[in-house]
Amino acid sequence: MYRYSIRQDYIPYYCLLFVYILFSTLFLWKNIFDNSIFSKIKPKTLYLVFSTTVIIIVFLIVHNVDGYTLNVDRWSAMDVGIKSILNGEYPYIAKDHLNQYTSNLPSLFIIGLPFYLLGNVAYLQVFSCAILFYTIQHYFETKKSLYFILLLIISPAFWWEIFCLSDLMSNVFFILCFLIYYNHNFSNDKFKKPILLGSILAFFILTRGIVLVPFVLFFFSDFWKTTLITKTKLIISGLVVFCLLIFMAIHNCENLETLIEYNPLWLQTILLPKYIVIFCLLLPFFISYKIKNFYDDFLKATIFLMILPVVIAFLIKIFQDGLYIILTKKFFDLSYLSMVFPFMILLFINPKKIKIKKQIVQN
Incomplete structure (x- = not known):
């Protein structure tokens, strides 16, 4: 929060930090649903009001x-990127409003296309919030769902993503919703529909490379045990x-040299040495054999492994330039840490100890 609160001049950053810490502490200390006017409202009604309000606010922003x-x-x-593809151009040589090249993988262009046609790709955030809130309410107890929303909206990272019209957290929302749905409906037989599953996994993997982490953790150990025909x-x-x-994405590329020099894989891994990228991608394959429970082992491993490359890149930059320079002057995008917040919130509300709306057999 310090990193981004110092980028505005209206309110001293220490005041913002104090108010945020105070509000968060009060929320965590007092059960607002059992000790307030909210306790007189039906949980489902309260959830509908809260979720609808948040979605409307997100839309207005x-x-x-x-x-x-x-x-x-x-x-x-x-x-x-979407505009280039629709115009029959190679998207990875197009420059955005900051004169930078896009590093979006192809599936993100497809996900964003309906909202591009509506006139604003940022409407994706509204849609992803609606999908997330529906999924949480559908599979978890209403009170736990309320806690999920409240923990999300007191997160500065969530609102930073909204105000900056970023698709990062929306991407994570889709992955989390898919995994929750799949765990609740196919935990006994993850590869019941291998053709459909393979297609879905390929599509999601081509949104961001980092989504390999939760997918490998969730599927790989069982995939290795399944039949050859299923594989x-x-x-x-x-x-x-x-x-x-x-x-x-690449069929309009003029030549091989352009493809090698301008491609999203290079842009997405520019901050880390390639051997560290490879290490971070291979590690989940080994850890997947240790995953026994979706709402415990899986979430903890996902949080650690998704945050690992960001932390390593951050430490490398600190070693090169110093902490003060990184926090105040030289660019380093700490917002990538927000990728793990939805998983952290789900772990925090601990849904494994509540009555699930559908019978679930833990992995």
Whole structure:
């Protein structure tokens, strides 16, 4: 919060920090649902009011924020990428409003396309919040769902993502919703529909490379034990979708030199030495064999492994430039840490100890 509160001049950053810590402490210390006027309202009604209010606020923010005034280009990276594909151009040589190249993978362009056609790719945030709130309420006890929303909205990282029209947390919301749905419905047989699963996994993996972490942790150990025919169906379907999406993104590239120099894989791994990137991607394959419970082992491992490359990159920059320079002057995007917040909140509310609406067999 310090990193981003110092970028405005209206309120002293120490006042913002004090108010935030005070509000968060009061919320965590007092059960507002059992000791307030909220206790007189039916939980489902209260959840509907809270979730609808948050969605409306998110819509108003993304609708009114002028993206061209922002010093963050995630929204325009998606926007120019989609525009390039629709115009029959290679998207990775197009520049956004900050004169930077997009590093979006192909599936993000597809996810953002409906909202681009609506006139604002940032509407994706509204949609992703609605999907998340529905999923949480559908599978968890209403009071736990309320805690999830409240913990989310007291997070500065969530509102930073909204005001900056970023697609990062929306991407994570979709992954989390898919995993919750899959754990509740297919925990006894994860590979019941291997062709469909392979297609879905390939699509999501081509949103951001980091989503490999939760997918490998959740699926790999069971995948290794399944039959050869199931493995084959999943791999082939995944490769077909993977290749089609890659072709969609690169088929307008003029030559091989352009493809090598301007591609999203290079842009997404520029902050880390390649051997560290490889290490961080291989580690989940080994840890997946230790995962026994979705709402405990899986969430903890996902949080650790998703945050690991960001922390390593941050430590490298500190070693090179010093902590004060990194926090106040030289650019380092700490907002990538927000990827783990939805997983952390789910771990914090501890849904494994509540009555689930559908019978669930833990992994």
